[in-house]
Amino acid sequence: DNKEQIEEAASFEKRACACKDAACTDGVVADVKVWFDKHKDRRGTDADVKEIERKFTAMGECMAKAGLSEKSADTLLKIAAEAEKM
DSSP: OOHHHHHHHHHHHHHHHHOOSHHHHHHHHHHHHHHHHHHTTOOOOHHHHHHHHHHHHHHHHHHHHHOOOHHHHHHHHHHHHHHHTO
16 A cells, blocks of 8 residues: 555645745755655555656646756656666
8 A cells, every 4th residue: 555655745746836946846856865765665556656656747847837956856857767667
């Protein structure tokens, strides 16, 4: 059951969408990195994966509007690349 991970992804989305600047989104990205590293070996159903992907897509859209440092953008790209390998 990945309910907790889906709720955490929703929390990241909510936090990111409340951000108004890159400093805020950088904090979210740092927490996402810790979360991803903690759960990267976990597997879920296709539905779970799609739900988490939707949350992170929305989070990314909000971060693009608020601003994102180059370092955080790079971190997100690395996370996405690693997730694709799973």
